[in-house]
Amino acid sequence: MPLSKKPKVLIVNCYSDNNRGARGNPDFVPQSIAPLALAGVFEPGQVEIRVACEFQQGPMEDLRLLAWPDLLVLTGLNASLDRMKHLCAYAQSLNPSVCVAMGGPLARVLPLHCRQFFDEVLPGDVEDLAPLAADLFGPHVIAPEPGLRHDLAPPGHRVAYAEASRNCNFSCSFCAMTAEGRAYQPHDLGYIRRQLMQLGHKPCVMFLDQNFAGGPRAGLMARLALLREFHDSGQLQGWAALVTSDFFARPEMLEAARISGCIGFFSGVESLDPTQLRGFGKKQNLSGQTLERIERCLGAGMTFHYGLIHDPVTQHVQQLLDEVTAIAATPSITLPSFVSLAIPLLGTPLFQARLREGSLLPGIRLRDMDGRTLLTHSLDDPEQARCLVARMDRGLVGCRAALAHGMGFLRRYAGRMQKYALLSALSPNLAQAFPALGTAARDWHLRASAPMRSHVAGAEALGTLYRPLMPLASRYARYFEPVCVTDGRGALHEDLQADLGAGVQPLTAQSLQAVQFSRPGGARPMARSDVLAGKNQVASPVL
Missing domain, CATH: 3.30.750.210 (Transcription Regulator spoIIAA)
Structure with missing residues (x-):
């Protein structure tokens, strides 16, 4: 790279939305700080750097921005791997000299699978980016004291x-x-x-x-x-x-x-049922004093947020509904901030257990692991379980019960809590009473044109994000295929056997060095210097 040119770095926190027109979640709390932490690896005056968060801002569709960087860094939670592949395909097609690095949980759980798509797989923490950046651009681009780049965060929040x-x-x-x-x-x-x-x-x-x-x-x-x-x-x-x-x-x-x-x-309350808590391995919650601890926190003037998790394999639908009803009748505690299905994330003990016992549904895709899609068989009739999940987006408490709970909560705590704490504590009531205000309903404006959700793994429409925004070479077609977790029998999909099969240990950063650095499509192995020098380039499409 010419010495007079500052390296250009784009960092994107990816998020798996169903629709291209999703608005993002700018007011949701909390937001990810991953892009700001990754940006903090770089010395500000030595690079041009931009950050983006698809969860906050909606799907990344700025092709000019994706064609801009010398280094594209992608991160995100488990269900976002498909989106990382999409953006990688766009960036490599628009700028063949770009180096695309990815990190996050999937880099640690599926390093071999990820290595098929990305130039660099960083299985460690944020600091793993520094050696790569120094190798690409020189040690002068690395900040002597890495930290969060709050100056790059969207203003006004x-x-x-x-x-x-x-x-x-x-x-x-x-x-x-x-x-x-x-x-x-x-x-x-x-x-x-x-x-x-x-x-x-x-x-x-x-x-x-x-x-x-x-x-x-x-x-x-x-x-x-x-x-x-x-x-x-x-x-x-x-x-x-x-x-x-x-x-x-x-x-x-x-x-x-x-x-x-x-x-x-x-x-993390997760459940008021000790049997469920033992199944989740939450020994820290087994004292039987959950309600008292919530009241103690609220009585001290501080809000208390928590979620409930429903595991269809071990808990009946009615058990969860009874628990929610009991909470709604108890204004001395807050309503749950969310109710979600238990997600057997890849590599977790819960995933291994469900895989061994044959509880996972056939045809699960990684993007289905969103807490709003049935991934397992259930104790109840499948349609009853599916209807419960569909109700989670509309609220399990109901408008009248949520408002009544809120009024009782106000009478009890209005004089003890400061303004921000009180507003925060009542936010779940508003989301339950008026689902359109909740983040689960952020794309309601698309419901007329978007396909109805089935809430069953493998049966959901892929959505518009899986249709490329631009013509791409045929070798990138597989970048727009969803990552499959189980096959047609509910067993671990062959694509993930190398990473998650029996006897395979997670790769470390050192062992990844032995994996060949190559671009997809059978091209010759490329050195990092070749990537930045633009060798093996193909014609970029016209924007």
Whole structure:
């Protein structure tokens, strides 16, 4: 690359939407900070960098932008692998010299499969990007102190995001963190302080840790003391975080959080049924005091968000409906922020168990793992289970019950909670009473033209995103085929056998180095320098 030219880097957080016209979720909380963290690897003055988030902004369709970068970095959650393949095909067709790197959970769970489509597969954390970037552009492009690039975030949102730790110290059977098996890793206070300094004055900062309160008690108290320092000085108006249920067993922790400016928490309740909790491996929730812990948090003036998870293999539909009805009749606690199906994510103990016992449906595609699509056989009649999932988008509580619960909640807590905490606590009531306000209904404006959802794996229409925006070479046709998880018998699909078959261990960054660097279509192996030099180029289509 000429020395006078700054490298161009585009980072996209991919999201699997059904329709091209989906509006995105700009007001949803929380948002991903992955693009900002990846951008923080680079020294700002040494590269031209742009970031995009399909979840927040809607599907990426700017072909000129996809033709722009020298390095395209793609990330996203499990169900977004198809979208990563789509954007890779566009970028490589528009600019054959581009290097396309991907990371995230699927880079760790399906490294061999991903290697068939992308130039670089980064199975580690954000910092894995630095050696690749230095190799491509030179070490001068790497920031000496990587951090979150908050200056690249869309302006105007009242909630900012930070990170105090990574991974989790618990092992829930359905969690991607369990599949990856990486140890809990708290950040040092200096890194957290630098993040808060960069944010300026925001009404609320949300920590996107898997467990903000994990690790030694002394480390947690130090984090709370730092937050109190910023709160008392007026630099931080409030903060929120994700914590596990054991945090609420210690009243002194709640008090320390309150005086440090905490607005509220999200915690994984998942179910009020101990049998379900044992099946999910949530030992931290088995004390039987879930309702008391929620009331304790709310009584201290902080909101409490949580979700419920329904596993059709082990729980009847009526059991879930009874649980939701009981919660709606209890205004001393918040309504659930979401109700979802249990997702047997690839590589998790739950996935392995469902695969062994033959509970997975035939024809599952990776994009079906969205929490709104039946993936398994059920205890109930299949149509009854399907109707439950369809109701999840419309709300399981109902307008009248949600509003009545909200009024009771207001009478109990209006004098104890500050404005932002109270509004946050009542947001699930609004979403249940008026489903069009909920994120699950963000593409309702497309319902007239979009095919009706079946809510059954393998039976959903692929949607318009799987139809290319532009003519592509025939070798890219497979980039628009969905990743299949199970075959026609419900067994593991042959495409994933190399990564997930019996006896195969997850690849490490070191073992990936031995995998040949090549472009699809049988072309000769290419060195990274060849990619940036533009060798083996083909004619780009006219935009």
